[in-house]
Amino acid sequence: MKTLFSSFDRLRLLALLLWTLPILALLPLGMFWLWQNRTLSWWLIAMVLCSAAGYGLQYVLLRRDRRLLERTATAPDPHWSPRAEAAWATVERLAEEAKPEEWPLSEGGKLWTLGQQTLESVARYYHPKQDRPLLELTVPHTLLIIERASRDLRADVTGHLPLSHRLTLGDLLRAQRWKDAAGRLLNLYRAGRLVINPADALLSEAWGHLRGQAYGAAWTDVHRWLLREYVRKVGYYAIELYSGRLTLTNAERTADATPASRRDLQQAAESAAPTREPLRIVVLGRANAGKSSLINALFGQLTVATDVLPDTTAELKPYRLEHEGLDTALIFDSPGCDTALLNDKALKKAVLAADLLLWVCAAHRPDRQAERETLDAARRWLAARPDRRPPPLLIVVSHIDQLRPPREWRPPYDLANPQSAKAANIRAAVEQVAVDLAAPIASVIPVCLAEGRVYNVVDALWAAILERQDDAGKVRFLRCLAQRQREENWALLRQQLANAGRWLTTLPGRVLG
Amino acid sequence: MSRDANHWPDYWRRLREALLNPRVDDRALEGALRAARARQPLPVLWLIGKTQAGKTSIIRALTGSETAEIGNGFQPCTRTARFYDFPAEAPVVRFLDTRGLGEVAYDPAEDIHYCESQAHLVLAVMKAADIRQDAVFDVLRAVRQRHPEWPVLVAQTGLHEACPPGGEHLLPYPYDEDPLPPRIPTDLVRALTAQRQRLGKVPGAAVRWTPIDLTLPEDGYEPANYGLDALWAAIEAVSTLRLQALLQGDAGIRDVYDRAAHPHIVGHALAAAGVGALPLVDMVGVPAVQAKLLHSLALLYGQTWNGRMISEFLGLLGAGVGVGYVARTLGRELVKFVPWWGQTVGMVWGATVSGATTYALGKAAAYYFAARQKGGAANPDTLRQIYAESLANGARFLKNPPGQRP
Numbered sequence: 001m002k003t004l005f006s007s008f009d010r011l012r013l014l015a016l017l018l019w020t021l022p023i024l025a026l027l028p029l030g031m032f033w034l035w036q037n038r039t040l041s042w043w044l045i046a047m048v049l050c051s052a053a054g055y056g057l058q059y060v061l062l063r064r065d066r067r068l069l070e071r072t073a074t075a076p077d078p079h080w081s082p083r084a085e086a087a088w089a090t091v092e093r094l095a096e097e098a099k100p101e102e103w104p105l106s107e108g109g110k111l112w113t114l115g116q117q118t119l120e121s122v123a124r125y126y127h128p129k130q131d132r133p134l135l136e137l138t139v140p141h142t143l144l145i146i147e148r149a150s151r152d153l154r155a156d157v158t159g160h161l162p163l164s165h166r167l168t169l170g171d172l173l174r175a176q177r178w179k180d181a182a183g184r185l186l187n188l189y190r191a192g193r194l195v196i197n198p199a200d201a202l203l204s205e206a207w208g209h210l211r212g213q214a215y216g217a218a219w220t221d222v223h224r225w226l227l228r229e230y231v232r233k234v235g236y237y238a239i240e241l242y243s244g245r246l247t248l249t250n251a252e253r254t255a256d257a258t259p260a261s262r263r264d265l266q267q268a269a270e271s272a273a274p275t276r277e278p279l280r281i282v283v284l285g286r287a288n289a290g291k292s293s294l295i296n297a298l299f300g301q302l303t304v305a306t307d308v309l310p311d312t313t314a315e316l317k318p319y320r321l322e323h324e325g326l327d328t329a330l331i332f333d334s335p336g337c338d339t340a341l342l343n344d345k346a347l348k349k350a351v352l353a354a355d356l357l358l359w360v361c362a363a364h365r366p367d368r369q370a371e372r373e374t375l376d377a378a379r380r381w382l383a384a385r386p387d388r389r390p391p392p393l394l395i396v397v398s399h400i401d402q403l404r405p406p407r408e409w410r411p412p413y414d415l416a417n418p419q420s421a422k423a424a425n426i427r428a429a430v431e432q433v434a435v436d437l438a439a440p441i442a443s444v445i446p447v448c449l450a451e452g453r454v455y456n457v458v459d460a461l462w463a464a465i466l467e468r469q470d471d472a473g474k475v476r477f478l479r480c481l482a483q484r485q486r487e488e489n490w491a492l493l494r495q496q497l498a499n500a501g502r503w504l505t506t507l508p509g510r511v512l513g
Numbered sequence: 514m515s516r517d518a519n520h521w522p523d524y525w526r527r528l529r530e531a532l533l534n535p536r537v538d539d540r541a542l543e544g545a546l547r548a549a550r551a552r553q554p555l556p557v558l559w560l561i562g563k564t565q566a567g568k569t570s571i572i573r574a575l576t577g578s579e580t581a582e583i584g585n586g587f588q589p590c591t592r593t594a595r596f597y598d599f600p601a602e603a604p605v606v607r608f609l610d611t612r613g614l615g616e617v618a619y620d621p622a623e624d625i626h627y628c629e630s631q632a633h634l635v636l637a638v639m640k641a642a643d644i645r646q647d648a649v650f651d652v653l654r655a656v657r658q659r660h661p662e663w664p665v666l667v668a669q670t671g672l673h674e675a676c677p678p679g680g681e682h683l684l685p686y687p688y689d690e691d692p693l694p695p696r697i698p699t700d701l702v703r704a705l706t707a708q709r710q711r712l713g714k715v716p717g718a719a720v721r722w723t724p725i726d727l728t729l730p731e732d733g734y735e736p737a738n739y740g741l742d743a744l745w746a747a748i749e750a751v752s753t754l755r756l757q758a759l760l761q762g763d764a765g766i767r768d769v770y771d772r773a774a775h776p777h778i779v780g781h782a783l784a785a786a787g788v789g790a791l792p793l794v795d796m797v798g799v800p801a802v803q804a805k806l807l808h809s810l811a812l813l814y815g816q817t818w819n820g821r822m823i824s825e826f827l828g829l830l831g832a833g834v835g836v837g838y839v840a841r842t843l844g845r846e847l848v849k850f851v852p853w854w855g856q857t858v859g860m861v862w863g864a865t866v867s868g869a870t871t872y873a874l875g876k877a878a879a880y881y882f883a884a885r886q887k888g889g890a891a892n893p894d895t896l897r898q899i900y901a902e903s904l905a906n907g908a909r910f911l912k913n914p915p916g917q918r919p
Binding site (some may be wrong): 453 | 563564565614642643644645674675678679684700703705707728729731732734833
């Protein structure tokens with residue numbers, strides 16, 4: 001304060017005072033005039049009203065700011081695995097518990113402790129058996145968390161705090177100190193005013209109190225928001241890291257096809273190879289269930305060979321499927337899962353690399369025990385991998401035209417209110433398949449795939465596939481991520497080995513030289 | 514000769530008593546029937562096939578009983594199999610159904626052992642369109658590995674599933690021609706052939722394949738039991754069970770009621786033969802068994818016995834068919850007799866008399882009911898002639914009863 005005043009010349013100050021005196025004199029003179037015309041009370045009323053309106057407006061603005069801040073809270077990634085979502089709940093709890101009074105911004109050390117606590121709680125979630133889970137982080141990855149959290153926080157602060165691009169950390173700290181000093185000066189001013197004009201002073205005292213409160217509230221809000229965002233950002237990237245989603249390269253994860261898919265895409269022999277990772281739809285089921293017929297029905301044209309004899313399809317083979325509303329997809333035709341053509345290893349590989357499973361089940365073959373065992377094995381393989389989402393499963397019930405009465409085929413059939421014996425039998429078959437294969441009835445779609453009798457594929461089956469596209473997309477995301485990670489590990493290892501090799505090749509020279 | 518022959522007039526009296534008061538000892542009677550039946554093991558038709566391959570349809574077509582009745586009539590016997598005895602109260606044949614084939618790892622050893630003790634026919638059932646039948650084929654190979662001499666028949670069912678939509682059954686039945694004629698849809702021929710090739714060569718005689726399509730009348734295929742005659746022919750060709758004689762009687766019997774009555778008569782005759790050879794069940798006795806048969810037949814023909822009807826029936830029968838006649842007829846048959854269960858000749862005599870008279874009585878009653886059903890009166894001469902013929906037939910039949918290993 002003193003330095004501020006002393007930096008000015010006293011005469012210069014006097015000049016400034018003389019300059020402004022006529023204008024300052026207007027206030028008492030005007031008051032005197034109002035008093036003389038007996039309209040002072042009207043003016044006072046107007047002032048009270050204006051103050052109230054102003055206060056109201058400020059309150060509204062404050063509420064809006066608060067909402068804006070709340071809305072910019074970091075949210076969990078929708079692609080996260082269920083395990084990561086559980087870890088996020090821990091982070092949210094920590095964020096809610098952060099109180100501005102416990103973590104003042106002026107103390108950097110305390111803030112560091114808060115970040116460390118967040119990291120540790122996430123680390124403990126992922127490595128419950130480790131004594132010091134924080135040590136499970138590699139150095140480049142820790143740096144990456146800090147980098148990512150800081151980058152995001154910067155973006156949020158720039159985007160949501162007014163004038164923040166001119167704000168320095170010093171400003172923030174000074175603002176707090178100024179608040180105290182200004183408070184002291186204000187008290188002096190208030191006391192003087194009370195002596196000169198008690199009524200006016202009382203009013204302005206009330207107004208000032210309200211304004212001060214509003215200012216204080218806004219400040220605490222920003223403070224709390226900063227703390228929570230800090231916890232959330234650190235938590236977010238810690239989860240990304242521990243769940244293995246954070247890779248050291250910055251590329252988008254589904255932008256490029258994985259090598260396997262790239263090969264399959266080439267094999268699909270289409271002129272323009274898509275650059276985006278396709279959805280991988282795998283068609284499974286017993287021999288002669290109608291897997292190849294299903295693919296023909298989905299394409300709407302003869303694409304795959306089908307026959308009355310089993311084992312027409314000898315290997316897992318991709319086809320490129322395009323449909324309105326569906327991402328580019330690779331659909332895999334497979335040999336019967338009850339044949340030697342598809343062994344457990346190939347089946348497991350296909351299931352684990354699938355984004356959507358279509359299980360074809362013949363309505364007129366009720367011995368489904370073996371089918372159920374295969375399906376349960378697939379479910380076990382998928383469940384053994386909690387860091388990935390299981391692909392959605394659709395059960396396609398084929399051959400419904402063979403159900404009793406076998407000679408009747410007059411679609412459409414209303415399965416909700418079966419009017420004929422055929423419709424009732426189709427419905428019973430659907431219910432039985434749902435029980436036999438332990439699948440929710442909503443995911444069981446009855447279709448007819450026989451030549452010239454294709455039914456329920458365009459409306460029901462396609463609708464069901466499109467409905468599950470979002471889920472399949474999430475599965476694809478995590479699949480690409482896992483692939484990228486494997487690649488990165490190999491690439492790094494290769495590079496490190498290569499560097500070591502270089503060093504070794506120079507070694508003899510060094511020793512000899 | 515046995516005392517039974519000396520008390521022949523008594524016999525009519527006791528039968529009359531048993532007929533008028535049929536519920537004297539129902540439970541004891543059933544127990545006795547079971548005990549008697551157990552002396553002669555039932556011939557077994559061993560059905561091997563996946564769920565809904567058409568096993569029940571085959572039982573339905575062979576016996577003429579209702580599907581639901583068959584479903585309820587199954588009883589467990591081994592860990593992996595259940596049986597259906599037909600007719601239930603006096604069975605002539607046992608259908609053995611292997612459960613859960615292809616669903617759990619099935620070991621046929623126990624069922625093979627079960628069949629070793631009695632005459633049988635192995636009948637594999639598979640849908641023609643369901644070509645992958647490894648589970649069934651494995652059992653057939655295991656069976657023939659152990660018993661290359663056992664008769665094995667494979668029924669390929671559900672022909673319509675492999676035919677183009679809207680197709681009709683081919684008449685006359687072309688599937689017994691070799692090679693299969695070009696009239697049959699190509700895909701069906703390929704499916705049938707593929708299935709046969711998949712089984713390959715098995716030890717022992719070649720397996721006989723019979724394509725059939727047993728549908729329900731409401732399914733709209735004509736005839737509903739397509740290929741049933743071919744199946745009967747195949748059964749008679751590969752086995753010595755004389756299953757058709759047990760279940761349908763002579764080829765001459767065409768009447769639905771007579772066909773239905775036949776297995777009941779055979780079953781009771783076999784039971785009566787057993788009762789006659791059992792010293793223990795004198796209290797129940799042959800007349801009780803015969804009375805039960807006559808009541809069962811009345812039920813089949815939709816009639817009820819009353820005092821007047823019994824008197825009329827026995828009156829028509831009794832006068833001409835005296836004790837001497839029975840003794841003479843059976844005596845002639847018994848000259849050529851070789852004892853088949855190691856009992857005394859007297860026992861055998863008693864058993865054959867009981868069995869043959871039961872058989873003849875049943876056939877005569879069937880004629881009597883049929884005549885009443887048509888509203889006419891039974892001709893006493895025809896009745897007696899039927900009785901006489903049936904007596905001889907029954908004795909022949911019982912001399913070498915089915916169910917014994919030939």
